Amino acid sequence: MADSPATPERITGAQALIRALEHENVDLIFGYPGGCILPAYDPLMDSPIRHVLVRHEQGAGHAAEGYAHVSGKPGVAMVTSGPAATNLVTPLMDAFMDSIPMVAITGQVPTAAIGTDAFQECDTVGITRSCTKHNELVMSADEIPMAIRQAFHIATTGRPGPTLVDIPKDALTNEMEWYWPTDEEVQASLPGYRPNTKGHPRMIKEAAKLILASERPIVYAGGGILKARAAEALRELVELIDAHVVTTLMARGAFPDEHPLCLGMPGMHGNATAITAMQQSDLLITLGARFDDRITGKVDAFAPEAKIIHVDIDPAEQGKVRRPDVPIVGDANYVILEIIREIKELLQGGTRQADTSAWKSKISGWQEQFPMAYEPSEPGGPLKPQYCIEQLNKYAPKGTIVASGVGQHQMYTSQYWKFNDPYTWVNSGGLGTMGFSIPAAIGAKAAMPDRTVWAVDGDGCFQMTATELVTATLEKLPIKVALLNNSFLGMVRQWQEMFYDERYSSVFLDSANVPNFVMMAESMGCVGILVESPEEVGPAIQRANSINDRTVVVEFRTDATEGVFPMVPPGTSNSDLILHPTQSDPTRALQPEPKPIDTKLKDVH
Amino acid sequence: MAQTSDVSGARSANTSSANMNHHILSVLVQNRPGVLARVAGLFARRGYNIFSLAVAPAEEEGRSRITIVVDLDSAPLEQITKQLFKLIDVIKISELDPSRSVERELLLATVKASGPKLADVSTLAEIFEGKIIAVVEDFVTVSLEGHPDKLDDFEDLLGRHGIVELQRTGRVALPKLDRSSRHRSAH
Numbered sequence: 112m113a114d115s116p117a118t119p120e121r122i123t124g125a126q127a128l129i130r131a132l133e134h135e136n137v138d139l140i141f142g143y144p145g146g147c148i149l150p151a152y153d154p155l156m157d158s159p160i161r162h163v164l165v166r167h168e169q170g171a172g173h174a175a176e177g178y179a180h181v182s183g184k185p186g187v188a189m190v191t192s193g194p195a196a197t198n199l200v201t202p203l204m205d206a207f208m209d210s211i212p213m214v215a216i217t218g219q220v221p222t223a224a225i226g227t228d229a230f231q232e233c234d235t236v237g238i239t240r241s242c243t244k245h246n247e248l249v250m251s252a253d254e255i256p257m258a259i260r261q262a263f264h265i266a267t268t269g270r271p272g273p274t275l276v277d278i279p280k281d282a283l284t285n286e287m288e289w290y291w292p293t294d295e296e297v298q299a300s301l302p303g304y305r306p307n308t309k310g311h312p313r314m315i316k317e318a319a320k321l322i323l324a325s326e327r328p329i330v331y332a333g334g335g336i337l338k339a340r341a342a343e344a345l346r347e348l349v350e351l352i353d354a355h356v357v358t359t360l361m362a363r364g365a366f367p368d369e370h371p372l373c374l375g376m377p378g379m380h381g382n383a384t385a386i387t388a389m390q391q392s393d394l395l396i397t398l399g400a401r402f403d404d405r406i407t408g409k410v411d412a413f414a415p416e417a418k419i420i421h422v423d424i425d426p427a428e429q430g431k432v433r434r435p436d437v438p439i440v441g442d443a444n445y446v447i448l449e450i451i452r453e454i455k456e457l458l459q460g461g462t463r464q465a466d467t468s469a470w471k472s473k474i475s476g477w478q479e480q481f482p483m484a485y486e487p488s489e490p491g492g493p494l495k496p497q498y499c500i501e502q503l504n505k506y507a508p509k510g511t512i513v514a515s516g517v518g519q520h521q522m523y524t525s526q527y528w529k530f531n532d533p534y535t536w537v538n539s540g541g542l543g544t545m546g547f548s549i550p551a552a553i554g555a556k557a558a559m560p561d562r563t564v565w566a567v568d569g570d571g572c573f574q575m576t577a578t579e580l581v582t583a584t585l586e587k588l589p590i591k592v593a594l595l596n597n598s599f600l601g602m603v604r605q606w607q608e609m610f611y612d613e614r615y616s617s618v619f620l621d622s623a624n625v626p627n628f629v630m631m632a633e634s635m636g637c638v639g640i641l642v643e644s645p646e647e648v649g650p651a652i653q654r655a656n657s658i659n660d661r662t663v664v665v666e667f668r669t670d671a672t673e674g675v676f677p678m679v680p681p682g683t684s685n686s687d688l689i690l691h692p693t694q695s696d697p698t699r700a701l702q703p704e705p706k707p708i709d710t711k712l713k714d715v716h
Numbered sequence: 717m718a719q720t721s722d723v724s725g726a727r728s729a730n731t732s733s734a735n736m737n738h739h740i741l742s743v744l745v746q747n748r749p750g751v752l753a754r755v756a757g758l759f760a761r762r763g764y765n766i767f768s769l770a771v772a773p774a775e776e777e778g779r780s781r782i783t784i785v786v787d788l789d790s791a792p793l794e795q796i797t798k799q800l801f802k803l804i805d806v807i808k809i810s811e812l813d814p815s816r817s818v819e820r821e822l823l824l825a826t827v828k829a830s831g832p833k834l835a836d837v838s839t840l841a842e843i844f845e846g847k848i849i850a851v852v853e854d855f856v857t858v859s860l861e862g863h864p865d866k867l868d869d870f871e872d873l874l875g876r877h878g879i880v881e882l883q884r885t886g887r888v889a890l891p892k893l894d895r896s897s898r899h900r901s902a903h
Binding site: 236237240241244245248265301302303304425426427429430431 | 801
């Protein structure tokens with residue numbers, strides 16, 4: 112008889128699905144079973160793949176994102192059809208905005224029932240078309256291995272992003288002949304997908320020349336550095352050209368905050384030096400960043416004298432917001448290394464780098480003049496959230512991963528935590544998804560079980576996804592939650608204070624009264640700790656750090672009147688930033704020359 | 717396309733397909749379920765306006781060609797093509813400059829006409845090299861194939877007789893053979 116390879120092995124679509132995931136080196140799935148995906152959950156029992164059972168499908172999606180954020184591997188979420196699939200929409204969009212590799216697998220009603228408004232039917236591929244990099248409805252068991260291979264290939268190459276494979280129940284139960292498509296077959300099946308990873312050599316030369324000629328260079332590092340695993344290359348480039356770096360919200364940790372050339376975060380709530388240095392630079396060396404509105408402020412007034420080098424793997428980012436002088440489409444790591452090579456060649460050939468010393472002394476002047484500042488708590492007064500973050504950072508074991516929700520606490524964390532290692536910061540940047548931190552922290556913990564994972568949350572965010580603390584407890588993924596409770600939707604409150612005449616509409620959550628967060632935490636198997644005064648902060652954090660077999664929730668009662676500063680008001684120029692009220696109004700000193708301020712805030716969003 | 721001066725003078729400005737802000741994209745795609753929804757969804761989501769759209773299988777099996785006339789007032793062409801090209805099913809995009817491409821469109825119109833009016837419509841169709849497809853008591857259906865500008869003119873003149881129903885296919889286009897048009901492809 113024929114050799115074994117010639118003997119087709121007949122297995123079910125469900126078995127093929129799980130085997131395909133194993134072939135893609137999936138070690139962990141976050142999911143929730145239900146009607147149409149049921150067949151896939153049976154062979155999963157016999158697979159080495161671990162399944163983390165969440166409490167809400169949104170949690171599965173965010174956990175998959177957190178897993179991908181810290182590991183670089185695609186996160187996998189598997190849920191059933193209908194409401195389960197729609198519950199995945201938010202994490203899919205979140206992953207799409209932040210270029211997180213993620214593969215979602217959804218059950219679908221049997222092929223014969225599609226289009227009949229069957230029980231738990233929804234048009235999953237239609238609904239998720241605009242929040243995935245690609246999605247596919249598989250119509251037969253045979254198609255499953257190729258669909259899974261394509262989904263992983265597309266999610267992890269080029270600009271990473273979420274993909275979704277929708278599988279009808281009969282495609283899971285029917286038999287097929289097992290096969291595993293080759294790389295060539297996958298390539299051939301996707302004739303329109305050829306991401307360009309190598310930058311154009313002429314453009315790379317051009318970039319090297321511009322960099323050496325610049326007197327006021329700033330490296331504008333974005334999340335693409337982390338996606339391309341280019342932190343080391345970035346550091347080499349920065350030290351070679353001795354230029355300052357700003358790290359965007361998505362790039363915190365891509366360059367060490369402790370490095371003397373690091374200016375920290377730019378943008379709406381960036382620090383004054385990072386914002387002003389970008390604003391006054393003559394060359395923005397943009398690496399894996401996309402000129403987001405939260406970075407540029409009013410685009411017409413953004414870095415008016417700067418030439419732009421724009422390195423991005425997505426050609427559509429080139430010129431979308433700001434026209435680059437040197438566009439380079441390619442993988443950030445590859446392109447940075449090439450730029451380094453070119454610069455070294457130019458230097459060896461006798462080219463001399465322009466004198467940047469005046470610029471650098473200007474920058475250090477700003478750093479001295481405009482440090483990050485807040486007023487310490489008054490005796491007996493409420494806690495300052497910034498202080499809580501500083502203390503969390505102070506006591507954090509080496510390699511601690513921090514995840515955050517969205518709002519003031521997110522900005523405080525990005526501002527006051529010193530990030531010195533890549534892949535230690537997990538947050539929702541583009542979509543701004545409240546409730547992101549707890550499930551994302553669980554995903555991060557699952558990927559890195561030996562690391563301490565802190566979720567920094569607000570009282571608004573916490574109430575959106577705290578139910579996943581049950582998952583953390585039962586799946587033995589002990590995270591730590593720092594809940595900054597100021598009883599308000601803090602960021603919205605701040606905007607109402609600043610832009611709506613202090614008319615506070617629907618922002619008071621009353622969460623010092625209801626719910627009782629400590630009881631809530633304990634009811635879910637966690638340790639709950641309440642902190643109300645500054646002297647309790649350090650000991651509470653140390654206690655939390657010493658508990659490693661249970662999830663800990665530390666609730667800090669913080670000052671509701673505290674705002675996030677500096678702030679570039681929406682729709683205004685980065686030259687019009689507002690410093691913390693305690694810093695006497697020296698904003699004008701940051702401007703190159705006095706300019707009339709546009710007091711009318713247009714497009715407040 | 718040659719046009720007599722009296723015919724072109726009758727063109728109405730707002731429905732003209734010769735609008736200078738229109739540009740033609742010829743998009744080669746994988747002929748798979750949902751591909752049209754992906755393209756249309758992208759235009760809707762990013763706020764790009766489609767003036768007309770024509771889709772049909774292309775020369776190679778498993779491929780379709782979509783001819784999209786885009787309104788460049790809504791977005792720069794570069795962004796539209798770059799975003800379009802991010803769709804996995806899009807294989808190749810050719811940007812066709814109207815002056816360097818051949819364009820065709822088909823028009824079907826039913827007009828209320830009988831007696832002497834029928835003769836007028838018939839003459840009009842003859843001048844434009846169109847065809848009378850069907851005639852019943854009070855109605856006549858005509859067809860005209862040609863350059864979209866010619867169809868505009870024909871539609872205007874026909875409109876004076878009272879168009880009951882009108883269907884145009886939207887334009888299809890290919891690069892002119894004498895000059896090469898710009899291509900953007902995956903390779």
